[in-house]
Amino acid sequence: MRLFDTHVHLNQIDDIAGALKRAKKEDVDKILIAGLDLDSNKEIIEIYNNIKNFDLYMALGMHPYKPQRDSFEEVYALIEKHKDVVTAIGEIGLDYWYKEAKEEGPGRDLQREVFRKQLALAKKLDKPVIVHSRAAWSDCFKMVKEYNLIEVLFHWYTGPPDILEDILSKGYYISISPSIEYSKEAQEVVLKTPNDKILLETDSPVRYRPRSGSYISEPKDVIRTLEKLSELKNVNKEELAEITYASSCSFFNIEIK
Numbered sequence: 001m002r003l004f005d006t007h008v009h010l011n012q013i014d015d016i017a018g019a020l021k022r023a024k025k026e027d028v029d030k031i032l033i034a035g036l037d038l039d040s041n042k043e044i045i046e047i048y049n050n051i052k053n054f055d056l057y058m059a060l061g062m063h064p065y066k067p068q069r070d071s072f073e074e075v076y077a078l079i080e081k082h083k084d085v086v087t088a089i090g091e092i093g094l095d096y097w098y099k100e101a102k103e104e105g106p107g108r109d110l111q112r113e114v115f116r117k118q119l120a121l122a123k124k125l126d127k128p129v130i131v132h133s134r135a136a137w138s139d140c141f142k143m144v145k146e147y148n149l150i151e152v153l154f155h156w157y158t159g160p161p162d163i164l165e166d167i168l169s170k171g172y173y174i175s176i177s178p179s180i181e182y183s184k185e186a187q188e189v190v191l192k193t194p195n196d197k198i199l200l201e202t203d204s205p206v207r208y209r210p211r212s213g214s215y216i217s218e219p220k221d222v223i224r225t226l227e228k229l230s231e232l233k234n235v236n237k238e239e240l241a242e243i244t245y246a247s248s249c250s251f252f253n254i255e256i257k
């Protein structure tokens, strides 16, 4: 069995070498590291350049949690400079759950401005995008469509069913995290999505809170995502591992060896 953790903030994990070793033991053989802001993008490039004993991929981009106009220009330049080794643009998007963007106004405008610039960059560089869309599902969908993007991943999607239908009708993908062990919203999404449109992730080091006890995730925990998916879909683990691995590679334009 082999697994692809498609969304990790590896730069936020203290013991990276240990986490990668543990991931390998659980059959994780590919990891995509996602960027958040200028500093994390720089750290990711360093990790990517230094670690040679694991199949790592990187997405660079600016997350909507602190969309700063000034540092955005630097992020943009960084992506262009590394375009040959950047697998995707991410994570980018909108988040209307944050205080400054709860209502229409400058907070949302700034998020949208930064998101638009990155969508245009993805189009220009012909890269897949990883979209963070919390509480802004409809606007995110409209905007990726506006830019005519073909390879779009709605990361950790827990939005409404009608937008999920739109997402799937465009051939876009969703990814799911270990939250499917307990989140009703995430479980409903999974049940409405064909297996070959689902990618697995952990979003490590996010803290998950299943009944069995809360824990801080690392890439090895992608097995928990797989196991719960297998239970919900009533398809065996090995088969789902192969399907999701192949979809991940196809989405990120990675050749399977």
Ligand SMILES: [Zn+2]
Pocket (backbone or CB within 6 Å): 007, 009, 034, 091, 203
């Ligand atoms: Zn993330």
